[in-house]
Amino acid sequence: MTPLQDYSRFRFDRDGRILTVTITGNAVNAVDAAMHDELARLFIELQADEGSDLIVLTGQGRAFCAGGDFDWFDEQIANPAKFRAIAHDAKRIVGTLLDLEKPIICRMNGAAAGLGATIALLCDVIIAEENARIGDPHVKVGLVAGDGGAVIWPQLIGFAKAKELLMTGELIGAREAVGMGLINYAVPADQLDAKVAEIAGKILANPRWAVRWTKTVANIALKQLAVSNSDAAVAYEMLSNMTADRAEAVNAFRERRPPRLTGE
Template structure:
C-alpha cells in the first residue's frame, strides 16, 4: 500500500522482522521527534491507514534516530498559548489518535528506542507489546508544562499499572527508565540497545506464527474495556486540557522551560 501525504511518519516493509511486517517510524523535524501540528495530523490517520493496508499483518511502531517521541514541540506550545483557538481546533484529532489506536485490529509492537513522553508515551503504551531499551525514559509530564494529561494518559496508565501508581506518575510528571517500567508491569520487556531488534523480531515471529484472525479478534476482544474507558474519559480529558492551556501557569511553565530557569508559579 502507498502511504501518501505523510510529512512526519515514515513507512517500510520487512525490515528484518519477518514478512508482512510494516514498520511505522515517527520522524519529526527535530532530534526528539517532538509533536507539531503536522505530526499530530499524521498521527490522527496513520493507524486507520495501517488497518486498511493489505500488505501487512503486524505493525512495528518506533521512532527515528535515538528517541521514540518526546511529546509536544515547545514552539507549537507557544503558538497554542498565544492562540488558544488553535488548541481547541486539534481536539477532534486528539480524540481520533486514541480511538484509532484502540480500534486497530492488527497486532502492534512498540520498539521503544529512546525517550517517550506525553503523547509519545500514550502511543507507545497503547501498543499491544512494548519492548524498550533498558535505559530509555518514559513518562507523562503534562503537568510539568501546565497541561492536564488529556491525550490518553488518563486512560492507559491506570489500566497497565493500577490507579495508585498511575496517579503518582501523572501527578508528579516523573520519568522512569525502561528497566523500571518493565519491573512495574508498564511495558513488557526492557533489553540492552543492541538486543532491541532481536527481541522485536522474536515477538513478531511468535505472534505471526498463529492464525491471523484468531490473533486479531483476540486483540479486539481485549481492547473492549480500553475503548469503553476512552469513550468515557476522552471528551472530559480534552476539555480540561484545553482549559489548562489558557492558564497563566501554563504560559509560565513553557517560558521557564525554554529559558532554562525555575518556574515562578502563581496558582492561576
C-alpha cells in the first residue's frame, strides 16, 4: 500500500519538502476508534514517506486535539474488552512517534488535552497559539494517564510540577507552558504560521542526516523510558477503566456537575 492513503481523520498537504498533517474529526478533534487506529500507523508511514524531510502536525478548526471522544469512552466502559483491544496500539503510537527520524513541529492551534497533549509534547518543537491550553485530564475522567503523559511531562518540567498537573488534571495556558519549559513558543494566532515557517526553515537549512540522526540520538533516553513504562502504564489505565468512579466521572463531566465519587 502507498503510504498516507486511506485516512479519515488526517489530511496531508505538501509544500516542497514540508508535509503538514492536519488532525480532523469533530469540533475539537477528539480521539475516537478510527483516529486511534490511524495514529497507530501514521508515524510509521510518515517515516517511509519519500517526499518529505520535515513534518508539521496541527489540528483543524479551533482545537489541536482534545483527547478521548466521550461516545468512545461510553463504549469502553460498557465493554472493557474494547479498551483491552487498543492496548497494543496505545503503546505503538508513543513508540512510533519517538522512532520517527524526521523532525516534527507541533503547530498547536488550540487546546491539546490527554492523548492530544502527549502527542504534542512528544514532537520536537511545540509552537502554540497564545490562547491555546494544554493539559492531561485523564484523572478527571477516571483514568490513569497511561498513554505517555507520565513519561513526557516529568522530562520537560520536572517530577514535582508534572505530578501536580497530572494528578489535578488541570489545563494551563500556552504562555505559562512556555515559562515552565513545557513548550517552545506561544505566539498570537496571526503569527503562528510565520513562526512555524521560521523554525522549519532553520531546521531544513541544515544537512538532512545530521538533523535526523541528532534527533534520533536525543530521543534514545525517551524511548528507553517509554519502553520501561508503557506496559505497566497501559495496564493500570485498563484497570482504571473498570472502576465505578470511572463511569461516574465520565457522566459528571458530560453533565457539567461535580462527580459523586465512592472510591470504587
